[in-house]
Amino acid sequence: MPASAGAAYVIQQPTELVDALLAQGWRVVGPRERNGAIVYEEIANGSELPRGRTDEQGPARYRLTDGDPDRWFDYVVGPQSWKKWLFPARQKLWSASRADDGFAVEEPEEVYPKTAFIGVRACEIAAIQVQDKVFDNGDFADTGYGMRRENTMIVAVQCARSADTCFCASMNTGPRAESGFDLALTELDGEFLLECGTAKGADVLAAVTMADAQPGHVEAASRVTAQAAESQSRKIAPGIASLLADNLEHPRWDDVADRCMSCANCTLACPTCFCTDVEDTNDLQGDNTERWRTWDSCFTLDFSYIHGGAVRRSTRSRYRQWMTHKLSSWHDQFGTSGCVGCGRCIAWCPVGIDITEEAAAIAAAPAEQEA
Incomplete structure (x- = not known):
């Protein structure tokens, strides 16, 4: 079925969405398990997503543990953020080589293929929007950041659980993202609600098997994120x-x-x-x-x-x-x-x-x- 921005659908698992992105030439970056933590790395297929894993977090504590084997996104954020892809930790600004009449200065040409981030949480979308203000601020805009941001698609995952360290509800940044994504997944019992946020996201869905979402799916998704918000014990003091x-x-x-x-x-x-x-x-x-x-x-x-x-x-x-x-x-x-x-x-x-x-x-x- 042709998809449209603003519509909601139901899919059975995220692997087909990953395959559709890869087939359309997107580089896919998503959560993977490495060295006992969830990190954000390039993935070659949907089976590399860390299914059946959850986490335990607290002050000075992070542990990945076995969870429900049928759940795909029951962990929350790990030590890395999407900042590592949009604002690299190490970036060459220019190089210069001695020539006969002085030095020849060369600015590197950065290669950043169109890239889909899958598994972006609501707080992380808010963080990307904060960095948009930092790096795209008129006369002092970072053109490299702008290019990477322009070539990035965001596939969000609405949080079904909160870690003990989460306090996004008090910051009004989660656990549910209302905007800032091209596509958004909410994991329900055995299926996913898929929200289409933009026309760019809709284009990807042509190759995905899906059905129209029913009111019950939307209500269930709202309950999932509401429960995640209610479970948070930490908060930032008002004012x-x-x-x-x-x-x-x-x-x-x-x-x-x-x-x-x-x-x-x-x-x-x-x-x-x-x-x-x-x-x-x-x-x-x-x-x-x-x-x-x-x-x-x-x-x-x-x-x-x-x-x-x-x-x-x-x-x-x-x-x-x-x-x-x-x-x-x-x-x-x-x-x-x-x-x-x-x-x-x-x-x-x-x-x-x-x-x-x-x-x-x-x-x-x-x-x-x-x-």
């Missing part, structure tokens, strides 16, 4: 942006600094963090040089280094910078929070620092403001 801005000298910053290792795990796992460094390399003869952009973190001492030394020398100042930027001043820069409630920073912090707990502690005992 946190102004609370943090008004509590820059709160004693809680000292408490968290005593525990924080400044390891940068939270920023590297975060789907929205975008700090970078620039590295110049050259050969011993001085005939060739390259400039690379690499991921960095505001938790490293050298990140704030200027002439005379680092601006943020203490762990206290670096953690405060990260958290206040993420939850407060990001609103001033980009009109949105920099946090989407995915919980990665909680699970992958080696000492289990919980951003929701830190926010709640400041909200519970804010500093008194002068009249």
Whole structure:
């Protein structure tokens, strides 16, 4: 049947959708199990999806375990985000080679084939939209990011369960994505509700066996994501942006600094963090040089280094910078929070620092403001 944007259908399993994408020349990137975690890698067929797996997450804890063998997407987010594909961790900016009359500078031609992300969660769509604001901002737009984003199709998976670390419901970023996808899957009992968000998504469905969704399918899908939201125990305190801005000298910053290792795990796992460094390399003869952009973190001492030394020398100042930027001043820069409630920073912090707990502690005992 011809599909159309805005319509909903029912399919039996996601493998046929993966096959249809591959047959139409899409590179498919999706969840795979590697080294005991869910990662996002290129997949050659639908059977590579980690069916029958679920996860256990908590502060400083992540474990994949066996789940219902008939379920395809009962795990949630792992240590990686889609940022690794849209905003690579290491990217060559230019290279130069010595010539008779100086140096010849060459900008690399990036090859990024049309790529379908399958398994994108609601919080991750929100994170991609946050990075859209960061990298596509008028005069300072990142053309490489724009090209990759333009050539990407998003196949979302609506969450049927939440991990213990999830708090997307309090950030209004999930567990259900209302927009931002080309196609969206909701796993029901033995079948999937398939929502078509765009004409690009509809084009893929010509080769997929499906039936029109009935009202009962749509209602069941709504219940699935509603139950996932209700199961979340963590949340960000309301009004946190102004609370943090008004509590820059709160004693809680000292408490968290005593525990924080400044390891940068939270920023590297975060789907929205975008700090970078620039590295110049050259050969011993001085005939060739390259400039690379690499991921960095505001938790490293050298990140704030200027002439005379680092601006943020203490762990206290670096953690405060990260958290206040993420939850407060990001609103001033980009009109949105920099946090989407995915919980990665909680699970992958080696000492289990919980951003929701830190926010709640400041909200519970804010500093008194002068009249």
